[in-house]
Amino acid sequence: MSLSGLNSLYREVILDHSEHPHHKKNLKQATSKVTLKNPTCGDVINLELNLVDGKIADIGFTGEGCTISQSSASMMTDVVLGKTTEDGLEMAQIFSEMVMGQKRSAADLKKLGDAAILSSVMQFPARIKCATLCWWALRKSLGENVDD
Amino acid sequence: MDSKFLKIRNDFPILNQKINNERLVYLDNAATSQKPQAVIDEIVRYYQNDNANTHRSVHTLGERATEEYEAARGKVQRFINAKESREIIFTQGTTDSLNLVASTYGEENISAGDEIVVSYMEHHSNLIPWQQLALRKHAILKYIELTNDGRLDMDDAQKKITDKTKVVAIAHVSNVLGVTNDIKKMAQIAHIHNAVMVIDGAQAVPNQPVDVQALDADFYAFSGHKMLGPMGIGVLYGKNNLLNKMSPYQYGGEMINFVEKYQSTWADIPWKFEAGTQNVAGAIGLGKAIDYLTEIGMQNIANYEQKLVEYALPKLLNIPEITVYGPHSPKLHNGVISFNLKGLHPHDLATALDMDGVAVRAGHHCAQPLMKYLNVVATARASFYIYNTVDDVDQLIYAIQDAKEFFKV
Numbered sequence A: 001m002s003l004s005g006l007n008s009l010y011r012e013v014i015l016d017h018s019e020h021p022h023h024k025k026n027l028k029q030a031t032s033k034v035t036l037k038n039p040t041c042g043d044v045i046n047l048e049l050n051l052v053d054g055k056i057a058d059i060g061f062t063g064e065g066c067t068i069s070q071s072s073a074s075m076m077t078d079v080v081l082g083k084t085t086e087d088g089l090e091m092a093q094i095f096s097e098m099v100m101g102q103k104r105s106a107a108d109l110k111k112l113g114d115a116a117i118l119s120s121v122m123q124f125p126a127r128i129k130c131a132t133l134c135w136w137a138l139r140k141s142l143g144e145n146v147d148d
Numbered sequence B: 001m002d003s004k005f006l007k008i009r010n011d012f013p014i015l016n017q018k019i020n021n022e023r024l025v026y027l028d029n030a031a032t033s034q035k036p037q038a039v040i041d042e043i044v045r046y047y048q049n050d051n052a053n054t055h056r057s058v059h060t061l062g063e064r065a066t067e068e069y070e071a072a073r074g075k076v077q078r079f080i081n082a083k084e085s086r087e088i089i090f091t092q093g094t095t096d097s098l099n100l101v102a103s104t105y106g107e108e109n110i111s112a113g114d115e116i117v118v119s120y121m122e123h124h125s126n127l128i129p130w131q132q133l134a135l136r137k138h139a140i141l142k143y144i145e146l147t148n149d150g151r152l153d154m155d156d157a158q159k160k161i162t163d164k165t166k167v168v169a170i171a172h173v174s175n176v177l178g179v180t181n182d183i184k185k186m187a188q189i190a191h192i193h194n195a196v197m198v199i200d201g202a203q204a205v206p207n208q209p210v211d212v213q214a215l216d217a218d219f220y221a222f223s224g225h226k227m228l229g230p231m232g233i234g235v236l237y238g239k240n241n242l243l244n245k246m247s248p249y250q251y252g253g254e255m256i257n258f259v260e261k262y263q264s265t266w267a268d269i270p271w272k273f274e275a276g277t278q279n280v281a282g283a284i285g286l287g288k289a290i291d292y293l294t295e296i297g298m299q300n301i302a303n304y305e306q307k308l309v310e311y312a313l314p315k316l317l318n319i320p321e322i323t324v325y326g327p328h329s330p331k332l333h334n335g336v337i338s339f340n341l342k343g344l345h346p347h348d349l350a351t352a353l354d355m356d357g358v359a360v361r362a363g364h365h366c367a368q369p370l371m372k373y374l375n376v377v378a379t380a381r382a383s384f385y386i387y388n389t390v391d392d393v394d395q396l397i398y399a400i401q402d403a404k405e406f407f408k409v
């Protein structure tokens, strides 16, 4: 028996982010606070943003969840920090399509930074929601209509 | 006797496959059981030979379908030792059965200020129907506390159940903590205060002998799919005097006596509660599952699962990073074991175990108030059934060790 199949999902980068998540904090000043839950597993994310002049000037998250959800949130906060609302929403769209197995160009995937590595989650359909929860929180924070 | 259990796996075609190149070890039986060939064949046989609508067709097929459907009711009656077969109502499952009780008996007998008593270990299906009823009626929902090792606190039960209590709704066996509750005692307490005792038997009927008369249950609910039967069929047992007084749950075909333009009268029990075309193949499949279980013997099944727990629990507890919820003494524990591996979310653990062919559940197990009570977000859960063996337990333990190494926890 072997867990080598897990290597594609639990890459070093992902384990690092989950062990030492970036931007896992509350913000002193936030223009939006959003809480989303994954009712099937109980995972929770609280995402805080500080939007200044249409840009994500600061971002932080708290909450509980599995390795995938924690590292996804950590990688997301890295890559969207400093970006405009439009850029953030575009990235969320690229990420969603990527994990659902839809083809996106290499240039698009590059925009996701580290987060692109989570494309491997599509081989584990039961875990896709773990990866997307934070991105849905971002969409909601940036004013998109999201059902929670 | 155990040698017989070792062969049972062969009766279940689904178990004869590899998952991620490993022997499949199915340990998610508390969610749903697998089906033996005999049950699958019975459903096929019914559709190939006898299918017709019940109770309405005069022709031969209609007669056969009706006869087999009612015979299945008789099997259920004997299986749980109900006094009469009309006390057995076929439903879609435990959830449907409990909703039926809440929206008929509950709706008619609960008023503002009355109490409904549940426990912290209830599955959402034995909780939300009562919670919503309490909200509608301005009744009071009370929770019986648990002891430190996850058993019902019977002293607290004595205090919580009062003369204002109209309904006591408790699981016979917890789907998380693996404990069997002293339902007989609970029913005595409930009855002293003239409350009815509603029992969620979803995790009990598949795994141990159940005698609804000995328990003095007023209502008893369970699902076919957790006991080798098909999905979409379940049972509500109710005492005949209670069922007779209750209004129908749904209205339509089959459940009527006479229908006039502005009023109707209802069929007798149990049909009063079986509106519309029923899941006849499901009932017949459940009947076959009961035959299969009866042949092995429910006490033998309980003893065998107890042996698996006696084997598995110490092995799990021996892993220092494992926390087991519920009692740690195998004597107090059924074949449902919830646990966590320190430093690893149960979802990650379940994905890792799956790579080693082991299917366990990870999540809140439809028991969010209990998760909060235990102060955990989620747990992993391994649950055994008749086709599991000590080899399966070994593979589980091996897979946990594997996961531990992989994630370095």
Ligand SMILES: Cc1ncc(COP(=O)(O)O)c(C=O)c1O
Pocket: B030, B031, B092, B093, B094, B095, B096, B123, B125, B126, B171, B173, B174, B175, B200, B202, B203, B223, B366
């Ligand atoms: C204790 C308990 N009650 C109720 C249920 C609900 O059963 P069903 O989904 O078959 O209606 C379950 C199983 O999921 C259970 O374990």
